[in-house]
Amino acid sequence: MPSRRLVAALPAAALLAASLSPLHAATAADTQARAGEAAFRTLYKELVETDSSWPNGSCTVAAEQIATRLKAAGYADGDIAVVVDPAHPKEGNLTAVLRGSDAKLPALLLLAHIDVVAAKRADWTRDPFTLIEEGGYFYGRGTSDDKAMAASFADAMIRFKQEGYKPKRTIKMALTCGEETEKALNGVEYLLKNKPDAMAAGWALNEGGGGSLDENGKPVSHGVQAGEKVYQDFTFTATAPGGHSSRQEPHFNAIGWMAQALANVNAYDFPVNLTPAAKAYFGASAPLYPKLSQPMAAVGAGKATEADYAAISAANPSWNATLRTTCIPTLINGGHAPNAQPQSVTANVNCRIIPGEDVEAVRAKLAQVGGDEKVKVTLADPPQPKSSAPQLTPQIMAPIEALTKEMWPGVPVIPRLATGATDGRFTNAAGIPTYGVSGMFADPDGQGVHGLNERIRVKSLLDGRAFLYRLTKAYTQ
Template identity: 30%
Template sequence: MPDWDQVEAQASELLAAYLRINTTNPPGQEAAAAAFLAGVFAQHGITAQVAGAAPGRANLLAVLPAADVRQPPLLLTHHMDVVTADPAEWSLDPFGGLEKDGHLYGRGALDTKGLGIMHLLGMLLLQASGRPRHRHVLYLAVADEEVNSTHGMVWALDHWRDELAGATAWGEGGMGVRGVLGPAPFFGIATAEKLSLTLRLTARGQSGHGSSPHRQNANEILAQAIVRLAAWQQPLEITPVAAEMMQQAGRVFGGWRGWLLRRPQQRLAAPLYRSLLAGQPMLAAMLHDTVSVTVVRGGEKDNVIPGLADATLDVRLLPGREPDAFIERLKEVIQDPRVEVAVLYAPTPAPVSPTTNPLYTTLSRVIQRHAPGALVGPMQLTGCTDGRWLRRQGLPTYGLAPIIVDEQELAGIHGPDERLSRANLQLGTHIVFETLTALCGNDAAA
């Protein structure tokens, strides 16, 4: 068996080096990160393919082959690019790879360079174990997830089509989070995602001098539309994935909350559900469509009433929702012909990954062994990941970083002081290794 203290030290060293590579997207510049990962694989006799769709943009594919293939390949994937980080908001350099109080600080520690290191070491430990393997293990590190995946997963699925065909994928998604569904950590394995729809509202009014107010101010027209949208209460809808997750949670809750969670289709209890969700914004977002106003523009001079103003809406729809039907309802809520609605980005539906897949069942079993009492269940992500592209290609995809974090640590994703503990690096690598061992061994399920 591996020396897990030594594995923790190695994982910490690798993650620190990985975090020092600035892959802020845009511009990305993931080629340096791909070269770093390829160098680690080369040290262990694995040749990785590195290729990209544009200068400075790169993706990496490494393969740990099986001599006696009996099962479809297992794909371990993460993205190398990260979002911006303002050093003024951080207590440590976001690209310094520095350690404090047993945590490694850096942009991408949780999203998703930490997962990439756990996958990498789990794969290398499997290689070093010398155990017979009955499926290929693939390692895919991609660019551009934080923007639109054009230079990353979309490109990789086309470029490495044959290598990735038929794989079951393990990527980003949930984590073991304390305090979300009770005191025990909840490991949400993402099997589905909401659909991302981006809209632009354009308010058309009449320009004029600021000293002569009138009712055709485009900014005011737009503001009234936004206020109506903010007051729009979306109906609760419990999808099959959310229902299964809530039933799992209900087993550990007592009182009316447990009763309610164990009966997710109890329509008469809608007021109770709203009371339950009031303090759980993440859970609430899983149960209805959401609209967020993200960009507002109107006017250029302080003494000119604008005749044109616009706003961008980040809309997240439940799986199975028809975007056109939602847009028509949105127009009815706005109730103003002076406000036009245009689609900037329309989603393509993706199937839900089944919980009967061997990766899901094995991962659940291994987590329970390492975190007794933890709650493990399927999760419907409120955001979007590269998993949507994989599912659209017919590849069952499961999203989870196998670590335990609290809400304060979770806030570091896209926020200041993003960090990952050394203890979590060991835990995550241990879970990856045992999951790979089970799935690649003689007892692997079909």
């Protein structure tokens, strides 16, 4: 579905209800959003304690468990599906739908992955597949990434049915497998191809956003991901006749050619290419960084100079990656003997490409920058689906900003471009603008995501659950 059909115009009053309602109404809405905590904790515990890592765990078991809960809440069999590719029996996915009263409105898709990164018990302080509450945190693999959102979405869908909520806009949910490793079947890609009706939507909410806490646990900002850079590896190859190492022939040395080409690539800066999210990010972040407030504000206002961009890039590698496509050498292999000139050398250059840029144009630029026609540059893998960054429209942002203002007064909402990758790369490419937002605030140390002793603050999880429940209603009522 083209992104220009993103969202049918919503009444301003509905979009801003949280900020315009009387205090008692807002309090009542928050109370309702936090109801049923015991049932949520049970669902969350079951999901975390179900090993869904590849290859030992099973997403299918996790999907079936949630499907059982949805059915018990009143969903008909035709509105729930556990979708499993027969060739990947443990990599199942769950789809569900709560039908809206206005079939003309494009649906809202709630998207989360239920697979997790593998975890070895011997390396962890606690059993990674036992949910442990300790010191104000939940510990366990997937407590943060991404079973916090998956459980919150499933919980919201269950409560909507139990409450008799009649949305105007259809709500769809997809809890999928295969996000964490390319060795598994990617559930989002599979569903888009094989069950397109289950995924068709005007826009989607996904992981990738969320709040940031300072070292004292104070909320600093609430991030909204709008777009992500495209992952692409390129293979650099140089071949030569070789020969005895006693013969110094620099014009015939493949390692020498490759070394110079890679040095050129490593030193090259691609041109600045601002996405809407990147522009908004720097504008909103300017007050948070006094030493860089001027150049950041200039970027946000569309008036930045090359000096402004240079100052921002030099201050933080992540900011540099937000401004432009980046490519760096990551692997090299060459030579066959210590006393012989090399006959072949290969290297890998990893690029994170600004959404919308052409992969072939990046390849051609790398070959040009390498500066030696004897070094060939090819795609290491087929390109990822091409997509553009979704637009930050008032229809999307107003409810997020209103709820953030109510729940975390004074905390700014800051859009951002992800320099990594989520399943949003598939939905964006399919014409479903996808936004990362959760209302879950994370510690600055990363909370052990993909590492040891993964955790999430109990308060952050419960706040995020309430936020996502209310945001989904704001978009669909």
